[in-house]
Amino acid sequence: MDIATLLGIFGGLALIVGSIAIGSPLSSFINLPGIFIVFGGTIAATLIMQKLPIVLGSLKIAANAFFDRSEHPKQLIVQIIDLSGKARKGGLLALENVKIKNAFLARGVMMVVDGIDPAEITNTLKIEIDSLLQRHETGHRVFKFMGATSPAMGMIGTLIGLVQMLRSLNDPASIGPAMAVALLTTFYGAVLAFLIFNPIAEKLEDRTRDEEILLHIIVSGIDGITRGTNQSILEDKLISFLSPKSRNKK
Numbered sequence: 001m002d003i004a005t006l007l008g009i010f011g012g013l014a015l016i017v018g019s020i021a022i023g024s025p026l027s028s029f030i031n032l033p034g035i036f037i038v039f040g041g042t043i044a045a046t047l048i049m050q051k052l053p054i055v056l057g058s059l060k061i062a063a064n065a066f067f068d069r070s071e072h073p074k075q076l077i078v079q080i081i082d083l084s085g086k087a088r089k090g091g092l093l094a095l096e097n098v099k100i101k102n103a104f105l106a107r108g109v110m111m112v113v114d115g116i117d118p119a120e121i122t123n124t125l126k127i128e129i130d131s132l133l134q135r136h137e138t139g140h141r142v143f144k145f146m147g148a149t150s151p152a153m154g155m156i157g158t159l160i161g162l163v164q165m166l167r168s169l170n171d172p173a174s175i176g177p178a179m180a181v182a183l184l185t186t187f188y189g190a191v192l193a194f195l196i197f198n199p200i201a202e203k204l205e206d207r208t209r210d211e212e213i214l215l216h217i218i219v220s221g222i223d224g225i226t227r228g229t230n231q232s233i234l235e236d237k238l239i240s241f242l243s244p245k246s247r248n249k250k
Contacts, residue, residue, distance in 0.1 A: 126219060
């Protein structure tokens with residue numbers, strides 16, 4: 001569980017709600033037409049932009065912003081070096097029955113055991129990385145689009161509210177509700193964009209970069225195992241993927 005994401009979202013919403021409650025009743029900031037325009041309009045525009053399966057898949061990818069399931073790079077490197085040691089002592093077939101939790105690493109080890117050419121293994125794994133990054137990038141684009149669209153939908157709601165207000169200037173009782181739609185839709189759009197959609201898109205991009213580093217560590221590790229690279233040399237090579245600060249973490 002990523003506590004920072006939860007604290008950011010719920011903390012931000014709490015501050016907004018608290019600020020509203022101090023000066024006025026919360027009910028004054030609830031406007032169903034404005035909600036329909038911003039929420040419904042943003043979802044409708046997103047469905048126009050992408051296919052339904054992609055949009056639904058993006059919601060699943062969004063879970064990565066709340067849950068950090070990735071391994072620590074140092075732990076992964078230790079595991080790869082251990083596999084390298086077993087392969088150097090007992091041959092590549094010694095890795096056949098080794099239990100490996102990481103699916104990508106397990107796939108690479110199975111190709112090694114099957115005797116596939118090292119260059120072919122590396123090429124196959126890199127294709128998988130490119131495919132994964134492309135899927136993640138599609139999810140990022142969906143949230144970036146929603147972050148850009150929700151304020152625009154808020155502006156559309158504002159224009160609708162202003163038109164309604166101008167058409168009813170001779171009826172003072174209807175000016176208030178029309179003005180509420182005009183202002184609250186802008187409010188809803190801004191909150192969605194800058195507290196939800198855009199931050200989640202940025203967090204997902206960070207998660208993808210971290211995962212990409214792990215995958216490239218695995219590719220280099222598998223290549224070192226198949227070529228029988230000295231364990232110390234292989235470890236130094238894999239650690240070079242990490243930042244100086246991360247290299248000292250356990």
